[in-house]
Amino acid sequence: MAGAGPVEAVAFDYGGVLTTPVADSLARWRATFGIEAQSFTDCLRAWLGREAEQNSPVHELETGKLDAAGFEKALAARIRRTDGRHPEPAGMLAAMFAGLLPDQQMWDLTDELRARGIKVAILSNSWANTYPARLFDGRFEPVVISGEVGLRKPDPDIYRLLCTRLGLPPERVAFVDDARPNVEGARRTGLHGIFHRDAGTTRDALLSLLESGAAAGPTTSHPNQETRA
Structure with missing residues (x-):
């Protein structure tokens, strides 16, 4: 203290x-682009949770070691849409936070x-x-x-x-x-x-x-x- x-x-x-809330913007993005919620939750837990490795893509993005395009490619490869396909990476970060x-x-x-x-x-x-x-x-x-x-x-x-x-x-x-x-x-x-x-x-x-x-x-x-x- x-x-x-x-x-x-x-x-x-x-x-x-x-x-x-960021969660509201992310929910809107998932609904708009048909992102399968569990795959995104699992990805965030692995990359941002308390047990995440220090060189996870989120950590690298937040410290400027990974650019937006690189992160979007990594994220798109990790998550799925509800039709089972991977989402298009280009512009993903802007879409994720567009609802803020x-x-x-x-x-x-x-x-x-x-x-x-x-x-x-x-x-x-x-x-x-x-x-x-x-x-x-x-x-x-x-x-x-x-x-x-x-x-x-x-x-x-x-x-x-x-x-x-x-x-x-x-x-x-x-x-x-x-x-x-x-x-x-x-x-x-x-x-x-x-x-x-x-x-x-x-x-x-x-x-x-x-x-x-x-x-x-x-x-x-x-x-x-x-x-x-």
Whole structure:
């Protein structure tokens, strides 16, 4: 657990936290393209589960060692459609995440935090995703993308890198993610880890943390505090 001290920054995962659930987008993709659910579940368990090898295609994709086309070919060879055939690999990643939509309540929460003088940041494991421009327009600082830094959650080094770029010790940083292993990794590294279920419970958890004596003081400043659409 993180130690006592004022929390001065909150870092957010992107997909499934600042957006609608990733599982919903994947379900839509499976239905649209006729992907056999069990083959995809088995593949994710082998490549992304707690027992996955460190050089699995997902790990290689998230750390930028495998490009999108290479991952799509590997995934297409591993899963099946309901007609028993392998899916077409080209464009698969874009289709998988096409159903992600912004969760406006979460974006509003980032504005609320900034108005309190709390820095907000992004820490995201990327699947060669295209991120919206407003992640990089001054609202979030820093933006740490796994494929750009060659590290992935829950590696403790990526949390340490986040804290270094924030200029804060881990106990002054909270981290929000919808994947329990990533929250646990943050906590082991000394950050305040918050498991995201929905905007309401995450807001309550963060405000409880800040108002329990861990809030940044009024002298904490943060540039670009205007709300953006």
